[in-house]
Amino acid sequence: MKALVLSGGKGTRLRPLTFTLAKQLIPVANKPILGYVLDHVWAAGIKEVGVIIAQETGSSVMEYVGNGSKWGFRTEFIPQEPLGLAHAVKTAKKFLGDDDFVMCLGDNLLGTGIKDFVKRFRQEKLDCLILLKAVNDPSRFGVAVLDDKGNVKQLLEKPKDPPSRLAIVGTYLFSSKVHKAIDRIKPSGRNELEITDAIQEMINLGYKVKAEVLDTWWLDTGKKDDILNANSIVLDEYVKRQVEGEVVESTIEGRVRIEKGARVVKSRVRGPCVIGSGVVIKNSFIGPYTSIGNDSKVIDSNVEFSVILEGTIIQGIQRLEDSLIGRNSSIKKNSKGRAVRVHIGDFSDIEV
Secondary structure: OEEEEEEOOOOHHHOOHHHOOOHHHOEEOOEEHHHHHHHHHHHOOOOEEEEEEOOOOHHHHHHHHOOOOOOOOEEEEEEOOOOOHHHHHHHOHHHHOOOOEEEEEOOEEEOOOOHHHHHHHHHOOOOEEEEEEEOOOHHHOEEEEEOOOOOEEEEEEOOOOOOOOEEEEEEEEEOOOHHHHHHHOOOOOOOOOOHHHHHHHHHHOOOOEEEEEOOOOEEEOOOHHHHHHHHHHHHHHHOOOEEOOEEEOOEEEOOEEEOOOOEEEOOEEEOOEEEOOOOEEEOOEEOOOEEEOOOOEEEOOEEEOOEEOOOOEEEOOOOEEOOEEOOOOEEEOOOOOOOOOOOOOOOOOOOO
C-alpha cells in the first residue's frame, strides 16, 4: 500500500499567513500539522509516499518533508493545480500505479492513527473505505448517507440541506478501481473533480465501499479558530512537563515543555503550553493552550490561547489571546500615545 498526502491548495481562509506558508505547515504545539499526518502514515507501516504540492508553497513543503528519511519513507513530490481531490488522484496516477493507497489531507488531524483502518481495508478486501464523523455543521463538508446496515448509500459535496450529520473525514482508502471511477466523472459546478463524485461512481459500479464512523476527535484546520482549537487539543493530549531551557526567578505550573535554549526570566508559565528553542520570556505571563515558536521573544506581556510562529516579538502587550501570529512578526505597545499603528498584509483580521 502507498500513501498520497495532499499538501497543495491555496489556504485562502488562512490568508495572509498562507501567502508565504503552506497551510499544512502551520504548527500546532510547535509541530507542523503535516508532521502529525506523516507520523500516522509511518505508524501504519507505509513506506512509499506521494506528496501533492502547489506551485506557490511547494518548495516549503519539499524542504520540510525532504527525502522522507526522518520517517523512513521513499517520497515523490507531485505538482498539481487545485482542481479537486479526485483530480489530485488523477495527477498522481503514475505514482500510484495499480497499488492500493490511503489518501490523507495534510491539514486534517485525527485523534487516532490510521493503522486499524488500513487493517480493516485489507481484511475485508474493500475497494474504498471512508471515515465519517458526526458534526453540527455538515454543510461545510462532504456528507454521507448510510443504509440500515451501515453501507454507504449516497455522498453529497457541501449540500445546502444536508441529509445527515455524517461529514466525510479527510482520510480515504482506495483500491486501484478508483481510477476507473474518476475517468467516468465530470467537473462539478466548482469546476473541480470531486472525490465524493468518484466514490459515488464506485458505488454505482458495484464496488465494495464501506464507512467507519469515528468515535474520537477530528479537526479540519482550515480557519484561524480551527488552528487554535487543534493547538489546544494536541497540547492537552501530548504535552508532558519537560523543562530543558533556563528558568530564572520564574514559576512553571503544570504540563509545560520548555525546549533547550529557551530562557524564562521573572515570568509565570501555566500549562499546557510549549516554549520553543531560543525563545526569551521576560516579565510576562504565558497562559494555557499557547505555543510559542523558536527564537521568539515575549517581553512585558500576557499571552493566552494563542499560536505564535517563529521569530515573533511581542512586547508591552497587556493581554493577547485567541491569536494566530505569523513568522517574524512584531507586536509592540505604542509608547508615544494611544493611537494604533499597523502594517499588515491582505485579508488580515485585527481586533483592538
